[in-house]
Amino acid sequence: MTVISATSLDLTFQTNDGPVHALKDVNLEIGKGEFVSFIGPSGCGKTTFLRCIAGLEAPTGGEISVNGMTPDEARKARAYGYVFQAAxxxxxxxxxxxxxxxxxxxxxxxxxxxxxxxxxxxxxxxxxxxxxxxxxxxxxxxxxxxxxxxxxxxADILLMDEPFGALDEIVRDHLNEQLLALWARTEKTIGFVTHSIPEAVYLSTKIVVMSPRPGRITDVIDSTLPKERPLDIRDSPEFIEIAHRVRDGLRAGHIDE
Amino acid sequence: MKGSVGPIVVILAALIALWYAAAVPMNVKEVLTQAERDGAVVQPASAAERRDAGRWALVFGNLEHLGATWSSERSRLPAPHQVVMELWDSTWVEETTGRRGIVRSGSFSNRSLVYHGGVTLGATALGFVIGALAGVLLAVGIVYSRVMDMSVMPWAIISQTIPIVALAPMMIVVLYSVGLPGLFAKAVISAYLSFFPVVVGMVKGLRAPDHMQLDLMRTYNASKSDTFWKLRLPASVPYLFASLKIGIAASLVGAIVGELPVQRGGLGARMLGGSYYGQTEQIWAALFVAALMAALLVWFIGWLERRTLNAMGVPS
Known part of the structure; x- marks a missing residue:
């Protein structure tokens, strides 16, 4: 069942230096109970997209629905919990x-x-x-x-904007493990913005690779990892292969410029 | 606290020494006039010459008469112990032994600084409460309404550029003539001076929450009143207390200035009365009471601040 759906979503900020295309032609479906990571360099629109889902940012074109409503209606219906970068x-x-x-x-x-x-x-x-x-x-x-x-x-949806970005590696590993356990327990749909490839691969059922100028999706990777994920799964060939594909996607986005 | 007593004592001693030293040249002319009247020989002998002579020349020409500069009845700058004696006389002595003192008459004497300090304190407190409330309300309006932000703030700033000593007499005259009791007339001036720092501090405080904290409230679909009571107001508390400290000191100044034009009691009236009749000790004594009151008022706000912040979980 689709919980979040975006069709040819555009968002252009008008700034003093001219328009900035934060999001361009973004298409994405997120099903119930999925754990979706958004990864990409700064300015690729991953946080902006999350904020669009939350109704904190208004898209300038295209369609987006959350639980079958507009994001603003969903926000008013308190459909999601939002975790910011800082506590x-x-x-x-x-x-x-x-x-x-x-x-x-x-x-x-x-x-x-x-x-x-x-x-x-x-x-x-x-x-x-x-x-x-x-x-x-x-x-x-x-x-x-x-x-x-x-x-x-x-709320059924949990949106997280680089929640562990400011924490050290060891704490981050521990929290990642706890987050997976929590997700398994609550069966929530999670949207998770991150900078870290290992974090994205370890956590997600679906990894959305994005690139900047204009902010867009360059690859969507469905994870083949099992739902049960001990920390040492990060040494498995499967994990390394997915991480590889994410890295390729990120690199492709850069060559485009 | 322990290590700070020494430096404080040193500074205080230096200030008192400087004061005593300054009293000598300040009072030398009056002292020499008195000495001449009493039949002593002073240099130069004629009053006209002394009038044109420099103070320091008089000091060094009449070393034997200088002792009186610290005990003169009509000194320009009374010595510290004279001010202390005046303070003592016009508080404890007046109230305990004076005909109108509280011991004999049952109410504070209108010649004592206890009474006059009380008059000023009442006007200060009332003016401060009015000013602080007005300041907070204006700040809320400014933060929530763009129209008020554009229209009120410039006037608030202009209001503070007019010297209060120029404005106060007019306000007092107008307020008295419409039959407002003196306490309120003075409180209005107090409030006029104290609302401004509260507005400025409170506007800054209410705008202190950052984008993230406001976005968080939006994700909860919080109402404006929830955002105000649960986020903006608590976030503004440290700013509020900082400006209340300035505000209460300004209130005291306002009350004293409000007491200058009308001789109806209060420290301001004592100061102006003292200057009319050349009673410099009276002026200084009133000044010291005012300074002490200001210190106590600011300390009181600081105490409230500590209590409030402690209750809000700030480590002390």
Whole structure:
């Protein structure tokens, strides 16, 4: 079943230096329960595309639908949780308070808020940190809390914009593993923007390779890796082959210029 | 705190020494006139010559008379201990032994700085509350309405370019003539001075959340009021307190300036009264009470700030 569908999507920003084609003729279908990574160099439109899905950016041409609605309707229906590059937790709220934020806004009852906060904290392995303030947590823990915040209201779609970009390799590996487990458990549809080829290959069922000027899709790779993925799958020939294809796609995008 | 006492004491001692030193040339003419009247021999002998002579020449020509420069009744610059004595006399002594003091009459004496300080404090507090509220409301309007941003901000800035000492007498006269009680008239001037830093600080504070934080609210489809109460307002708190500290000090200045044109009590009235009657000690004593009050008010806001930020989880 298709959850997100984009047809010949265009987005042109008008700037002082003339128009910038952030997205040009983007066509993509994302099915329910897929884990889709967007990878490409800076300026390829991967974040812009994610923001279009979220209704935070308005396309200037083409069609895009989320759960059969326009992205803006989907946003108003609270169809997705969004994780930003920085954790962006409110320093004046505890971890629990931060996760409660969307629940308060969406009008959940107090009892339900407490129950969901406890549940999502456990999901991201932060049980016991509810009463701590963000400054008392490490960067990796803060990002996990921000994922919990996006999961708290249990939307079917999770959009993540380079959520682990600022973290070190070891923490990132650990979080990738946890994210896969979480995805398997919740069966959400995930859109994931990244810079890292190994991260994209390790996590995804579908890898969308993009290139800049104008921002467009150059390759869509369906992963042949099994759903069960231990970290050492990254040494398997299958993994290396997919990574190779991603790298070729990225290189092709560059030669085009 | 421990290591800072020494430097503070040194600076304070240096300031007091400088003050004593300055009192000598400042008061030398008056002292010599008095000494001549008492029959002493002063150099030069004639008053006309002394009038044209330099202060330092008089100081070095009459070393034996200089002791009186620190105890003169009519000094231009009273010595620190004279100001301290005046402070003591016009607070504790007046209230405990004065005919109109609180001990004998049951209410604060209108000749004591306790009474006048209280008058000024009342106007300061009322003006500050009005000014801070107006400042916050204007800031909210400016942040949420483009029209207000374009129209209010320039006027707010213009309002602060007019010297308050020029404006205050007119405002006071107008406000008194429409029958507003003096407290309110002074509070209006206080508010006029204190709303501005609050507007500026609060506008900056309410705009402090970055794009990401505002986008996050959009992904929740949060209402404007949710975005205000849950994001913009808490984010503005540190900015608010910084501007409240400036605002409360400005309020005190406003109240004192508002008391200058009308002799109806308050530290401003004491200062102007002192200058009318050549009572420099009275001016200085009132100045010190005003400075002490300003320090306490700013400290009070700082205390509120620490309490609030602690409650908001900021490590202290």
């Amino acid at each position: 962006g937790l409110y320093p004046w709220r505890t971890i629990g308070g931060n996760i409660r934020l969307p629940l308060e806004i969406m009008g959940f009852t107090k009892a339900e808020q407490a129950e969901r906060v406890a549940k999502t904290l456990e999901m991201v392995d932060l049980a016991g940190f509810e009463k701590k303030y963000p400054w008392q947590l490490s960067g990796g823990m803060q990002q996990r809390a921000s994922i919990a915040r996006a999961l708290a209201f249990d």
